[in-house]
Amino acid sequence: MKRRRLLALPLPASAPVLVLALTWLTTRAVMLWLLAHDSLPVLGGRVAREVWHGYHHWYGTLASGAFPAHDPLWQYPPGAGPVLLAPGALPWWSYLQAFVALTVAADAVIAVTLVRAGGRPGRSLYGAALWVGGLPLLLRLPFARYDVQVTALAVVSLLALSRSTRVCGAFVALGALVKVWPALVLLGVERGRDTRSVWTSTAVTGASALALLALAFRDPLAFLLQQGGRGVQIESLGGTVLSVASHAGWPGGVRYRYGAMEFTGPYVPAVAHLSLALTAAAFGLLLLWRFRARRWTEATPYDAALSAVLLFTVTSRVISPQYMVWLLGLAGVCLTSRDTTQRPVAALVLAATAVSSVIFPLHYPEVIDRTWTGTTLMLVRNGLLTTAAALSFTRLWRSGTVRAVPGAKDRAQTLPRSRTPASPVDARGAGGRSRRLPG
Template structure:
């Protein structure tokens, strides 16, 4: 009869304790109660940080601009879109006007409450879906990105559109009409969810339901604007972007930003008082300013063709319900990222175009979407370091902040490369597979959203 060595027994005991501690920590950080508490703390912390500025009337950023638009419109003045050209689609009037109904003094408070409610709805949708896989990694990731990007997540229009896209994409398989309504409404607030709609139209078997619902939403908004006398301003949000110079945070602006820092003749930063943005100009930028939008549209058009080829090819290899999830997600991410990488305009809130897609990918296809999730966490941290943490240093062309911004933009290119590589593999590289096997990653129980 033999007995275990004391060292082996102690080692096994330590390993058991470590495993128990790890499991306990995972259970704690993935507890819905903990996730909800974290989300509430994030919103409350932002409110408390803004409170002194609100009391002094020194709150900067977009919210005072939104409040002024709402006050003028509801006070009997001229309404955006109805009375003059506007930088946003007509649907943005709803979230901008709604907080003003409760009075000008409560605008910021009501705004934050509404954004908190929107983020809460998205969190609950992710938690509910996460229960199928018995993991709340995606929900936790969503809360973490909300916290990191809080300065823009909670104070810009993307604070509404990002949660709408999360819920819309999760509803695509089970409630396609609601999905179409949410995605169309989000697009009429900010244009970027159109990337998701295009991916759905190309790759999803629910395309006709989403199209019909989206068309109905668009028709209702268009009719309201036309009846209100704003027909000539309905598409002004598109025209407002034409001819715009390079905004300093756009990836395309990187060479001219560095030219300005290095003192190259003719390269400089300037403030656009109309759009309240910082722009950059310099030698050789005229072609990019004139043709940048067309280059962006060309790249996105090529991605749509690639997505269509992948959809056609994989429809001959696998069951549609087993492949469309992957193609919609990867197609949406590639289009949204290209929208950022090849855009003359660049703002920190644009990162919120990507987080909803990755959150949904992480809850539906956890193994496949771990890489872009990690990359976007780094993107989020670098974005917040640039704005608002060191934004004045960026305007002063501090080299270290320029390096942070360049690193953030490089990571965006990596995210784009990841998604394009997946599309390319689906379109041209993937080998024939048995019916029901997915082309990306490992299977999960619910492959139809």
């Protein structure tokens, strides 16, 4: 009996991890097979073209010590330079092969990080399951973009917060230098000492890294010139409005600009300006939440990061299918904690991800031509994202600003006995101010 009990002990912990590992290996093998057969007509178009005609082209310029300042397609912060140069460290492969290998490695880092975080006492492996099972919904696209690498930096920064605010800040800075949006992680850090530590680490790391990039490359801020000229991309929320309007007689058209298909014609500038105004309003709402928030749990920084990225995504002039990689990673982080308020939001993100793969590349020509099929697909996907953003912020607001119901268990009461302070003095810092217990 004792021997049978000993043999059974590892199963609850190891069996789910083994299933996740096998699922990751199987799904990633399928994704790689799809990428290797990228030219099959049934797959809807080549997604690896971005690597060959974009990343590899810029690689030559970056290797010479300069950013592609005069290329209108270069719209990335200076931290993207080292990421796009990294495949050169694997000279025995072609640029595409090396890039894909590094992207798969970043994918594995995210999966392992979520498994480690979810395997801790009081945590959940649902986050790892969402990432492992959700990323393949985008077919082979994630391995032909560098958004997986950026998401890895954001995921590591969030999950490092409970252990080291300095490490969290360092990874936030690196992520922001590569693709800006990881800076939104800072919005959810609890006010006080944690905020000062994380923001200081972010500022120091960011300034140091930017200085090194400025010394190594010419024109590190050239990307800012290209961002200002962006219009309304056909997959954005504003683009969906214009697509519907075209069925009511709107005479606008579509053309390729700045690396994306954008609308042209009357009212397009107004839609673009409205999108910018909505982004500013979303940022104001997030700042208001931060000012009003009085309750922080272990999951609050995770929930705030997902909510912020969702709000900025749906109000943006551009929504590319690879943006779903960001949302899957952040939703996965949220689901590692049982305190999260974002479970229904994660389900909506998963549904929007599935629709995104139908849109691009499978039915993208119909989206460009604004057929009823293409327009309906955009309405469904962006409707899901808009609902997710509204629900996410609503639940974040209620969890942080609404007072707890009298008699409800306080978070400190749910901590393991060994982590509960022995006396009130143990839970107080200098000056008698209470501080957050480690999560």
